[in-house]
Amino acid sequence: MALILNIDTATEAGSVCLAKDGVSLGSKINTSQKDHAAVITVFIRELLEENKIEYSRMDAVAISGGPGSYTGLRVAASTAKGLCYAWNIPLIAINTLKMMVNGVRTPQSERLFCPMIDARRMEVFTALYNTGLEEIIGPKAVILNEDFLEEYRESPLLVFGSGMEKAEKMFRKNTSWQFSGFTNHAEFMIALSERAFLEKQFQDPAYFEPWYLKAFHKNFTHS
Numbered sequence: 577m578a579l580i581l582n583i584d585t586a587t588e589a590g591s592v593c594l595a596k597d598g599v600s601l602g603s604k605i606n607t608s609q610k611d612h613a614a615v616i617t618v619f620i621r622e623l624l625e626e627n628k629i630e631y632s633r634m635d636a637v638a639i640s641g642g643p644g645s646y647t648g649l650r651v652a653a654s655t656a657k658g659l660c661y662a663w664n665i666p667l668i669a670i671n672t673l674k675m676m677v678n679g680v681r682t683p684q685s686e687r688l689f690c691p692m693i694d695a696r697r698m699e700v701f702t703a704l705y706n707t708g709l710e711e712i713i714g715p716k717a718v719i720l721n722e723d724f725l726e727e728y729r730e731s732p733l734l735v736f737g738s739g740m741e742k743a744e745k746m747f748r749k750n751t752s753w754q755f756s757g758f759t760n761h762a763e764f765m766i767a768l769s770e771r772a773f774l775e776k777q778f779q780d781p782a783y784f785e786p787w788y789l790k791a792f793h794k795n796f797t798h799s
Contacts, residue, residue, distance in 0.1 A: 578635040578773045581620065581659070582762040585612040585652040586644025586672040587693055587738055592619040593762035594627060598770040601627050603763050613651045620659075631663050636778075638769035640760070641669030642787030643701035643715055644693055649786035657781040666778040670768045671787070672760070673703045673715050676737060679764030680756075681707055687732035688712060690725070691758075692739030700739035701789055704728070717790045720746060729753075 577597040584591050590612035593603035604619040606612060624631065637659050639652040660667045676691040685707045693701040698720045704713035718724065720742055725733075729750055735743050736758040744755040772778075 578770060579629070579633055580636045580638050580668070580766075580769050580773060581623075581634060582638045582765045582769055583616065583620075583652045583656055584640040584672070584675070584760055584762040584765060585616060585648040586640040586642060587648065587760045589759050589761065590616060590648065590651070591760075591762040592616060592623060593766065594623045594629070595763075595766045595770065598766055600763050600766060601629075603761070605761060607759075609645065609648065612648055616651060616655055620655075631659075634663055634665055636666045636668050636769070636773050637663075638668035638670060638765055638772070640672040640675055640762075640765060641779075641784075642672055643695075643717070643789040644672050644786075646788060649788065653784065653786050657784070660781045666773075666776075667781045667784060668769050668772045668777065669779050669784060669786075670765050670772065671715060673701065674705065674709060675764045675768055676758065676760055677705045677709060678768060679761065680734065680736060680758065681709070683707070687734055687754075688728065690733055690735045690743075692735060692737040692743060694738040694742070695790070698742060700737075700742060702739065704733075715787070715789060722746070 582593040588609045591605040594601045606615045637656045639656045673691045677689040689705045703715040736756040
């Protein structure tokens with residue numbers, strides 16, 4: 577069991593959550609993407625103060641490691657690396673798309689989940705998962721076209737996230753698919769980071785790089 581600081585700045589909303597033994601002790605969220613770098617360290621300090629927790633008690637820092645906004649991913653990674661070095665604790669990275677699914681799934685869900693993060697123009701970061709969080713199709717950058725997930729057109733499927741509207745415009749006539757807005761939150765990472773800690777799935781802070789899925793182009797990449 578562990579005391580873990582969870583940080584997510586991969587999408588439009590940036591958030592921090594402090595969790596002990598898989599249960600949230602408190603969280604804070606910022607919905608203005610351009611302010612992530614300015615508020616995340618403030619959120620962390622406030623959460624520790626509000627819960628009267630000294631940094632020496634922390635067991636790990638977990639981040640949403642990508643895919644997502646290039647700049648946002650760098651914010652979480654650089655913040656977490658600094659804390660891990662300063663506090664001498666391990667770094668955990670959780671797939672952003674997987675934590676998104678963890679935030680919407682329920683045990684009784686009899687459908688597939690297709691999280692989408694806007695990557696500008698007609699491109700999205702996406703994957704396909706079942707209710708058990710098993711990958712049906714691994715994370716990738718995809719340009720949406722008429723052939724997208726063609727073999728799953730008759731399958732009950734939830735499409736959600738910041739890239740959802742692009743897919744809805746193309747496939748809204750498909751009655752087997754549902755489309756939903758979504759705001760990501762660090763609390764969706766809690767169970768995943770707790771499990772990663774118990775299984776010692778740690779990243780090396782010196783060498784870890786976020787999972788961008790595609791090259792960064794200043795005038796094109798979503799950031």
